Amino acid sequence: MKRLAIVASVLLACASAFAQTDERELLRGADFSAQMIKETPPAGANCAETAMWSLRRQLTGRDMYEPANYMFVRQATREIGFVPAVFATADRILRDTRIGTVRAIPNPEDGRIHEGPEAYKLRRAEAEPLPPRRGTASPLRPRELEGGAPRLKDCCCDSSDAAPLARTPASSASARWVSADVDFVNYLIDNDLKQDARQLLFGSDFQPSDTLTFLRGWTLYQLKELDAANKYLQDVPSASAFYDKAFFYSNAVCAHLGDYVSPAERLEAYSGPYAELKGLQLAGLALLRDDPEAFKSAAGAFRYNDFKLEAAEHELDGIFEIRYDKPQKSPLLAAAASALVPGLGKIYAGQIGEGISTFLITGAMGGITAEHWIKDGPKNWKTIVPAVITGILYIGNIYGSYMSVSIYNNTLYDAQETTVLYNIHIPLRAVFK
Amino acid sequence: MDSLEVGYERIVFDGAGLAETNDALIAKAGCYKRQGRYRDASATLARVRLFALTPEERTAVQYQQELCWFLAGDFKQAASLVEEVGDGSSDALLLHALALAYNGQYDESEIYAARYISWDGPSERLPELLALYAAHPRVPDAKTSLVLSFFPPLGHFYNGEVGEGVLSGGLNLAALAFTVANLVSGYWVTGLVGGGIALNYTYMGNHQRNAALVEKRRTNDPIAFGDKVRAFLLQ
Numbered sequence: 091m092k093r094l095a096i097v098a099s100v101l102l103a104c105a106s107a108f109a110q111t112d113e114r115e116l117l118r119g120a121d122f123s124a125q126m127i128k129e130t131p132p133a134g135a136n137c138a139e140t141a142m143w144s145l146r147r148q149l150t151g152r153d154m155y156e157p158a159n160y161m162f163v164r165q166a167t168r169e170i171g172f173v174p175a176v177f178a179t180a181d182r183i184l185r186d187t188r189i190g191t192v193r194a195i196p197n198p199e200d201g202r203i204h205e206g207p208e209a210y211k212l213r214r215a216e217a218e219p220l221p222p223r224r225g226t227a228s229p230l231r232p233r234e235l236e237g238g239a240p241r242l243k244d245c246c247c248d249s250s251d252a253a254p255l256a257r258t259p260a261s262s263a264s265a266r267w268v269s270a271d272v273d274f275v276n277y278l279i280d281n282d283l284k285q286d287a288r289q290l291l292f293g294s295d296f297q298p299s300d301t302l303t304f305l306r307g308w309t310l311y312q313l314k315e316l317d318a319a320n321k322y323l324q325d326v327p328s329a330s331a332f333y334d335k336a337f338f339y340s341n342a343v344c345a346h347l348g349d350y351v352s353p354a355e356r357l358e359a360y361s362g363p364y365a366e367l368k369g370l371q372l373a374g375l376a377l378l379r380d381d382p383e384a385f386k387s388a389a390g391a392f393r394y395n396d397f398k399l400e401a402a403e404h405e406l407d408g409i410f411e412i413r414y415d416k417p418q419k420s421p422l423l424a425a426a427a428s429a430l431v432p433g434l435g436k437i438y439a440g441q442i443g444e445g446i447s448t449f450l451i452t453g454a455m456g457g458i459t460a461e462h463w464i465k466d467g468p469k470n471w472k473t474i475v476p477a478v479i480t481g482i483l484y485i486g487n488i489y490g491s492y493m494s495v496s497i498y499n500n501t502l503y504d505a506q507e508t509t510v511l512y513n514i515h516i517p518l519r520a521v522f523k
Numbered sequence: 524m525d526s527l528e529v530g531y532e533r534i535v536f537d538g539a540g541l542a543e544t545n546d547a548l549i550a551k552a553g554c555y556k557r558q559g560r561y562r563d564a565s566a567t568l569a570r571v572r573l574f575a576l577t578p579e580e581r582t583a584v585q586y587q588q589e590l591c592w593f594l595a596g597d598f599k600q601a602a603s604l605v606e607e608v609g610d611g612s613s614d615a616l617l618l619h620a621l622a623l624a625y626n627g628q629y630d631e632s633e634i635y636a637a638r639y640i641s642w643d644g645p646s647e648r649l650p651e652l653l654a655l656y657a658a659h660p661r662v663p664d665a666k667t668s669l670v671l672s673f674f675p676p677l678g679h680f681y682n683g684e685v686g687e688g689v690l691s692g693g694l695n696l697a698a699l700a701f702t703v704a705n706l707v708s709g710y711w712v713t714g715l716v717g718g719g720i721a722l723n724y725t726y727m728g729n730h731q732r733n734a735a736l737v738e739k740r741r742t743n744d745p746i747a748f749g750d751k752v753r754a755f756l757l758q
Contacts, residue, residue, distance in 0.1 A: 113590060113614065114757065116590075116594060117593075117594075117617070117618075117621065117753065117757060118753070118757050120593075120594055120596075120753075122596050122625070122746050122749070122750070123746070124596075125596050125742070125746060126742060126743045126746050126747075127738070127739045127742050127743055129739070144690070145690075145694075147687075147728075147732060147735075148687065148690055148691045148694055148725070148728055148729065148732055149694070149724045149725060149728040150724060150727070150728045150731060274533060274536055277536050278532065278536075283532060285563075286528060286529050286532055289526050289528070289529050290525060290526070290529045293525075293526050293529075294525055294526075294529075451720075454716045454717070454720060457712045457716055458712055458713045458716060458717050460712075461710060461711070461712040461713055462710070462713070465709075465710070
């Protein structure tokens with residue numbers, strides 16, 4: 091009877107499904123203008139920048155860097171000061187060529203290199219240490235011991251103030267248990283019908299349960315709504331059969347959200363069956379916090395004999411070795427090399443294309459200046475103009491080489507962080523399959 | 524209670540028969556369509572087992588699929604269904620005319636548009652329609668544009684950008700004049716190196732800009748023309 095009723099309702103719905111909407115009206119009201127290629131000056135551009143935008147399109151067709159050089163000057167002046175902004179812009183002009191950008195990795199969405207004035211700021215954020223554990227000797231510096239260390243409630247992934255029921259709608263007496271729908275939810279997720287899964291779990295009347303909390307977190311995780319997913323995953327109680335999976339996934343999600351402290355704290359307190367996985371995530375989080383001692387301590391749990399974790403363990407060991415066992419490149423040496431031969435410091439920093447581009451442009455401007463110096467004398471405007479340009483480019487080249495080591499290190503760190511995040515996350519699929 | 528679309532999906536999950544599964548999927552697509560989720564609606568209709576439908580039902584499903592692809596802005600997918608849907612109704616003719624026009628297939632679109640306005644007999648608006656299609660945008664030829672861009676600003680003019688062409692021509696002329704003037708005056712390094720760099724930017728930039736303009740026209744012209752056809756056919 092129930093099936094018959096469903097079929098009847100489906101047939102009724104079928105008959106009326108498309109008749110309910112006036113298709114002519116839909117066709118009339120459709121707006122496709124968003125699909126057209128529109129060329130507009132960058133947001134916030136003034137008259138001069140708009141003029142430069144028009145001119146630039148005729149010169150190379152498009153700007154490789156985002157923000158474009160003519161927009162960069164004003165931003166850089168605001169963020170790093172006028173003089174550094176002038177030389178940073180000169181350095182950017184030297185790099186913004188086909189040769190200079192040959193090894194650059196553009197943003198896949200717009201094909202441009204996203205690099206703002208922050209690239210010319212020297213230091214990375216300092217390592218974020220763990221707060222002291224109760225009953226253990228603290229390796230922290232005095233500032234943290236005085237109460238400055240991040241506490242759990244300060245962290246973005248904190249769940250202490252969020253009771254599970256607060257996010258669960260009140261259930262009626264007719265509410266059903268979600269355990270009967272676990273297979274259906276998995277079917278929806280596996281068939282890329284995640285929005286339907288979300289609608290089911292959040293729109294239907296279910297009795298509050300650990301399973302419901304886990305499935306909600308898991309569905310939101312699949313939908314890449316990490317912040318919300320994390321809250322549900324952390325709410326899964328330790329007595330639940332889903333606890334270990336929810337626990338390790340929530341740690342990985344926290345790390346993706348930029349919180350490296352609270353998951354490490356929770357891992358330290360974990361005493362479940364996945365000791366090696368705990369060590370892997372702790373080691374990864376230590377690398378993300380730039381804390382070599384914590385890494386060494388956590389890596390003690392590596393056994394290298396579980397095929398699900400072995401590759402990730404080796405990967406983290408490799409990153410540790412590159413980061414802490416090999417000598418760092420020197421910004422001063424890069425600057426000195428570029429003062430001697432323009433572009434050499436960039437090659438030393440690993441940016442070969444940028445080095446060649448810098449050498450060619452600075453060398454060309456130097457050659458033009460020398461020719462006018464010889465033929466017209468040093469006081470002629472024909473000499474002064476290229477000399478000033480050459481000077482700015484030359485100093486920009488030295489400044490850029492000094493900074494490029496910092497940029498190189500930042501890029502290296504960013505790539506390593508991506509690898510670490512990958513390696514504390516992806517093995518979970520195999521472990522909890 | 525499940526929401527409607529989840530309820531229909533549950534019928535599919537529960538292993539209903541072919542007919543029930545198809546009904547559920549069609550009804551689910553209808554839900555998506557009413558919510559404006561046209562891409563989801565098309566994807567759901569693509570899961571319908573067409574072999575289990577009668578020819579009329581199959582045409583109706585594919586018509587809805589074409590409509591949803593069109594409303595989702597995927598004109599290529601919509602145009603690919605024209606043959607399957609056929610021309611059994613004026614609604615289908617209208618949709619085909621629009622899908623093909625927005626996809627840049629102007630000649631095919633014109634035939635369907637003419638048949639649509641003549642559905643109830645000869646139409647007085649036919650000459651107006653023919654005049655509209657006679658002025659359809661020319662599909663830009665990338666090779667012609669490339670060849671003309673060797674002689675700036677002809678490539679820009681070909682692509683209908685007169686103002687940009689004048690600017691590009693002026694820049695190229697200035698770079699060439701700078702090079703020649705320096706060489707004639709005996710400034711060999713400035714002429715060859717400086718002029719070379721300047722011409723590299725202006726001349727090669729001109730090539731790149733022309734390629735971008737062709738791409739822009741290929742994207743924008745069919746949409747602009749499709750809007751005109753739509754306004755004409757739906758007035």
